[in-house]
Amino acid sequence: EASMRNTTVEILDRLQSVGDEAGLKRALEWYLSKTDIDVYAYIAFLPEIGPRGINNHPKHWLDRYRDEGYLEVDPVISRARDTLIPFQWSDIKRDLKKRERLVLDEGGDVGLISGATVPVPGPGRNAGMVFFSSSLPDQQFERLWSSTKYDLHMVGLYFHSAFVELF
Numbered sequence: 001e002a003s004m005r006n007t008t009v010e011i012l013d014r015l016q017s018v019g020d021e022a023g024l025k026r027a028l029e030w031y032l033s034k035t036d037i038d039v040y041a042y043i044a045f046l047p048e049i050g051p052r053g054i055n056n057h058p059k060h061w062l063d064r065y066r067d068e069g070y071l072e073v074d075p076v077i078s079r080a081r082d083t084l085i086p087f088q089w090s091d092i093k094r095d096l097k098k099r100e101r102l103v104l105d106e107g108g109d110v111g112l113i114s115g116a117t118v119p120v121p122g123p124g125r126n127a128g129m130v131f132f133s134s135s136l137p138d139q140q141f142e143r144l145w146s147s148t149k150y151d152l153h154m155v156g157l158y159f160h161s162a163f164v165e166l167f
Helices: 002-017 021-032 059-067 075-081 098-109 138-166
Strands: 039-046 050-055 114-120 127-134
Touching (some): 002 021, 002 138, 021 050, 039 138, 075 127
Antiparallel strands (some): 039 127
8 A cells, every 4th residue: 555655655646757759658658567457548629629538458459449430428537527426337338229239349458447537627628538448347446446435546647747847
C-alpha cells in the first residue's frame, strides 16, 4: 500500500516535468507496469484541435473502432461525458442498447474485459478521459479498482493537465 502511494507520488512528479507526448506515454506505462492494468487509452477533446489521444490498444481494434464509428455509441464514453466521478465499466453493463453492448463485447474479444474510466473536466472545453482496462474478470478488477481508484484518479487528472499543456 505504501509502495503504491510512493509510486503514485513519483508519477505525479514525472508528469509535471514531461516535455513531449512520448514522455507522457513512458511515464504512464512505467506506472501501470506496477499494477495489473495493462491497457490504457486517453482522449482529450480539445476545441481548437478536436479529439487527440494516446493509447496502447491493439491497432486492429483501433481501426475497427474508427471504421464502425464506435466513438459515437461507446457507452463508456457517453457515461464519462455525463459524470465527474470515476466509474467501473461493470457499473454500466446493465441496460445497454444492442450497439452499445456490441462495443463492449468486441472490446472483450481483444482483451479489454474489464476496466474503469476517469473523466477529467478541463479548463474551458478541454475535457479529457482516461480509460484503464484489463483482461481480469470483473470481480477481480473490482478488487484492484477499489484499492487503486484514488491513485488512478489523481494520475488521470495530472496526465490530462500535462497533455493539455503540450498543446
